[in-house]
Amino acid sequence: AGIDDSIFEGDWEWVELGSLEKNGDILLKNGFACGDNNTEGKGIPQLRPMNISEFGEINLDQIKYIVTEKNIGEYLIKTGDVIFNNTNSKELVGKTAFWKFVNLNFVVSNHMTIIRPLSKEINGQIIAAYLHLLWKKGYFLKSAHIHVNQASINLDTLRLIKIPLPPIEKQQEIVDFL
Numbered sequence: 001a002g003i004d005d006s007i008f009e010g011d012w013e014w015v016e017l018g019s020l021e022k023n024g025d026i027l028l029k030n031g032f033a034c035g036d037n038n039t040e041g042k043g044i045p046q047l048r049p050m051n052i053s054e055f056g057e058i059n060l061d062q063i064k065y066i067v068t069e070k071n072i073g074e075y076l077i078k079t080g081d082v083i084f085n086n087t088n089s090k091e092l093v094g095k096t097a098f099w100k101f102v103n104l105n106f107v108v109s110n111h112m113t114i115i116r117p118l119s120k121e122i123n124g125q126i127i128a129a130y131l132h133l134l135w136k137k138g139y140f141l142k143s144a145h146i147h148v149n150q151a152s153i154n155l156d157t158l159r160l161i162k163i164p165l166p167p168i169e170k171q172q173e174i175v176d177f178l
Helices: 017-022 124-136 139-143 155-159 168-177
Strands: 013-016 026-030 044-047 064-066 082-085 096-098 112-117 145-147 150-152 162-165
Touching (some): 017 026, 017 155, 082 124, 096 124, 112 124, 124 139, 124 168
Antiparallel strands (some): 013 162, 082 096, 145 150
8 A cells, every 4th residue: 555666666677568478478368248247146256346445455345246158267367366457437447456365266357457477487466566556646547548437448558568577586575575
C-alpha cells in the first residue's frame, strides 16, 4: 500500500512486457466472458475486477461462479500469476494483484489478464507491484481506451509497458521488503 517509485530505483534493465512475452519469459492471457454466473458455488469460481482491492490484494469475499462448456484449462490461475484488471471504470482500470494462493482453482473473466512468469529470472510479485504502482499514479487513466461507462487496456497497450527487471536476487530483496 505504501509503495513508491524509490523501491524500483537502480541501474537495471527496463523491458517491455511484449519483449518478455516474445522471448517466452512471460505469458499474457485475457480471461473469457461468461454471462451466466451464480453465488451458490455451482461451477468454477471466476475472478473479477471486484476481487482486486485498491491496495493491490486479492479479495475473495465476493465470489461469482460460472458453469461453462469452455475448456478452462488455459484460463486457470496458477500460483505466482499476476492478475491485471484490463476493464473497469476509468479510475479503477489497471489495478493489479499477485496470486499467492496454492491449490485454489479459479479462472479469470474477460475483464482480467493473466501475466504468468515462465522464466525463473522473473518474480511475478515485482511485475504486480510495479503495475499496481502505475495504476496508483494514474498511468492507466492516460493510456486507457475510454468506452461508455468503462475503460480498457488491451493486450497491445499492456505489451508496451516497460518494467524494471533487476537481477532475480534483487527482485527477491524487493519482494521481501514489500
